[in-house]
Amino acid sequence: MSPRPAPNPPDENLAIGYQPSQPTADAHQLHQLYRSLRRDERPFLSFPDHLGEVMGELTPLLGLFVDHHGDPYSRNVFATGTHGYEDAVLEYFAALVGASPDEAHGYVASSPHDALLHGLAMSRRRLPEPSVYVSEQAHYGVSRACGLLGMNTVSVQALPDGTMDAQDLRLQTRMRRGAGALVVATCGTPLHGAIDDVAELRAAAGGSGPVHVHVDATAGGLAAAHTDQVPPWSLAHGAYSITMSGHGLLGLPVPAGISLVRRERIPPTAPGITVPDRLGAGSCSGLSALLLWTRLRSLGRAGVAAMVARCQDVAAYAFEQFELAGASPGCFPGSLTVTFDRPPPWVVDKWRLACVGIRAQITTTGPMTHTTVDELVADLSAARLGNAA
Numbered sequence: 001m002s003p004r005p006a007p008n009p010p011d012e013n014l015a016i017g018y019q020p021s022q023p024t025a026d027a028h029q030l031h032q033l034y035r036s037l038r039r040d041e042r043p044f045l046s047f048p049d050h051l052g053e054v055m056g057e058l059t060p061l062l063g064l065f066v067d068h069h070g071d072p073y074s075r076n077v078f079a080t081g082t083h084g085y086e087d088a089v090l091e092y093f094a095a096l097v098g099a100s101p102d103e104a105h106g107y108v109a110s111s112p113h114d115a116l117l118h119g120l121a122m123s124r125r126r127l128p129e130p131s132v133y134v135s136e137q138a139h140y141g142v143s144r145a146c147g148l149l150g151m152n153t154v155s156v157q158a159l160p161d162g163t164m165d166a167q168d169l170r171l172q173t174r175m176r177r178g179a180g181a182l183v184v185a186t187c188g189t190p191l192h193g194a195i196d197d198v199a200e201l202r203a204a205a206g207g208s209g210p211v212h213v214h215v216d217a218t219a220g221g222l223a224a225a226h227t228d229q230v231p232p233w234s235l236a237h238g239a240y241s242i243t244m245s246g247h248g249l250l251g252l253p254v255p256a257g258i259s260l261v262r263r264e265r266i267p268p269t270a271p272g273i274t275v276p277d278r279l280g281a282g283s284c285s286g287l288s289a290l291l292l293w294t295r296l297r298s299l300g301r302a303g304v305a306a307m308v309a310r311c312q313d314v315a316a317y318a319f320e321q322f323e324l325a326g327a328s329p330g331c332f333p334g335s336l337t338v339t340f341d342r343p344p345p346w347v348v349d350k351w352r353l354a355c356v357g358i359r360a361q362i363t364t365t366g367p368m369t370h371t372t373v374d375e376l377v378a379d380l381s382a383a384r385l386g387n388a389a
Helices: 023-039 055-063 083-096 112-126 140-148 166-174 198-208 287-324 345-351 370-384
Strands: 067-069 104-109 131-135 153-156 181-186 211-217 241-245 257-262 283-285 337-341 354-356 359-363
Touching: 083 104, 083 257, 083 287, 104 112, 104 287, 112 140, 112 181, 112 211, 112 241, 112 257, 131 140, 131 166, 140 153, 153 166, 166 198, 181 198, 198 211, 287 337, 287 370, 345 370
Parallel strands: 131 153, 131 181, 181 211, 211 241
Antiparallel strands: 067 283, 104 257, 241 257, 337 359, 354 359
């Protein structure tokens, strides 16, 4: 067994001491860090990188402390007057996934992972004993969340396009007939950007007993909601709960997750709870909801649709150019993720590409333009010829 590598020692200049630090010195250090990060002019094509476009409208909100107690639909003595903003955000996202406020409700979480934990926990209240069927192409956070909740997971094979194999799901659930099934579908897999067919997966798992489909639409929900040529993926197609994200495509400075659950599946308030909270959301920051509301209001539904269309246009252009460059691209219909053959290290480092095995990927959000694609393709072509930048 190889020895464990020694952990990196902490930077003594960053240690939190017993006595207060000098605020001016710390501010100077943080400004230096800011300038250093800003000087790194390498693009970040695999993740959103367009905060500069939106910070002007969001900056005033960063000076607020907003603590939301309980679910956003239950007004209580702790109400801050900001729950209405969260209601509006939830109504917007509910409409995107094919539900009205009367059919589904939820809350805005501080991160997509928190929203995922909430969705899985709500599922377990209705199906306390089932195994959780997770695609091998699902985000690693799904298995991690199941582990935190003590839920047994069953890995389901994926097809070459990245979608969950319905036939393998049928086989796996038949082996556990009668126990019920919690199937985690994915709208926007990490590598391929693939979208699972919720209706098909529900039918495949039907022989196991009660079926609950949770959709992890963190990566692809906003794009899928504005695309016609995608498989059935949302509450409108038979899912019982869904997790979405708003910070990536919209360019928020902090993460934001959205958890939506069908109303008829939400259990009553637990005995002894003084603050109404049928969703089990507890106390959470209201900042994410305010940031989402501000950004969505500034864009409007038409603006979000136009943003998605622009990103999809860039993805289609990138696919074409990568194909001409011999990079063997792949792109699920409607996805903003384009995969291609992993280039040499100098290209990966220059463009900060996310890579999995022999494949690299870009996500066409933020500042990604046709010109950016052309510049990347030029480097891919140079790499094929054996030239270094």
